[in-house]
Amino acid sequence: MLLKAAAQLLPVDVSMEILPIADIPLYNADFDLPAAKQRPEPVEHFRKMLTDADGILIASPEYNYSIPGGLKNAIDWASRGEDSPLLRKPVAVIGATPNLWGTIRMQMAFHNVFLFLDMKPVYKPEVLIAQAEKKFDKDGNLIDETAKRLIRQKLEALKEMIHLQTQVGDIVDTKII
Numbered sequence: 001m002l003l004k005a006a007a008q009l010l011p012v013d014v015s016m017e018i019l020p021i022a023d024i025p026l027y028n029a030d031f032d033l034p035a036a037k038q039r040p041e042p043v044e045h046f047r048k049m050l051t052d053a054d055g056i057l058i059a060s061p062e063y064n065y066s067i068p069g070g071l072k073n074a075i076d077w078a079s080r081g082e083d084s085p086l087l088r089k090p091v092a093v094i095g096a097t098p099n100l101w102g103t104i105r106m107q108m109a110f111h112n113v114f115l116f117l118d119m120k121p122v123y124k125p126e127v128l129i130a131q132a133e134k135k136f137d138k139d140g141n142l143i144d145e146t147a148k149r150l151i152r153q154k155l156e157a158l159k160e161m162i163h164l165q166t167q168v169g170d171i172v173d174t175k176i177i
């Protein structure tokens with residue numbers, strides 16, 4: 001429901017596709033490269049879709065103060081290899097929960113993943129949808145104006161990060177200090 005809401009709040013010239021993860025098997029190195037010639041088909045598809053995307057928007061609940069296992073498993077599959085589609089990719093996390101803390105602990109748990117993969121996370125504004133049952137109507141539409149504004153701002157920030165990354169790639173002389 002949250003991803004569908006985000007898809008209605010995109011900045012201009014941004015398109016979004018929702019990528020389901022339900023078919024992705026448990027990570028097993030025996031079925032990963034180079035041991036296996038080909039990864040399981042749902043994993044190949046998942047990685048290809050991520051490769052084709054300029055940025056990633058992750059929407060998730062919080063499980064036991066952390067990232068739900070199914071989502072972490074999908075991220076693990078995508079993270080392997082020098083051709084990982086996650087490496088240095090702009091990313092943003094949003095979350096919804098019936099509880100009070102709005103998935104902040106799940107979102108914090110992503111920091112380590114982003115660090116390891118050298119991803120380019122957009123942290124602000126935080127989109128923490130607490131008491132979600134009050135923020136969506138019975139048809140699953142987001143009806144909370146504050147949440148909508150924050151999602152819009154987050155998507156703008158993600159777009160900006162994507163453009164920044166592209167421009168950095170174009171610079172010939174790079175100075176660091």
Ligand SMILES: Cc1cc2nc3c(=O)[nH]c(=O)nc-3n(C[C@H](O)[C@H](O)[C@H](O)COP(=O)(O)O)c2cc1C
Pocket residue numbers: 061062063064065066096097098099100101102103
């Ligand atoms: C295994 C499990 C652990 C959960 N842990 C948390 C938690 O740490 N924090 C929280 O706010 N909600 C927690 N919840 C409640 C979820 O936010 C709530 O069930 C939510 O609707 C799950 O979304 P889903 O149905 O898309 O998985 C947990 C739910 C499950 C099933």
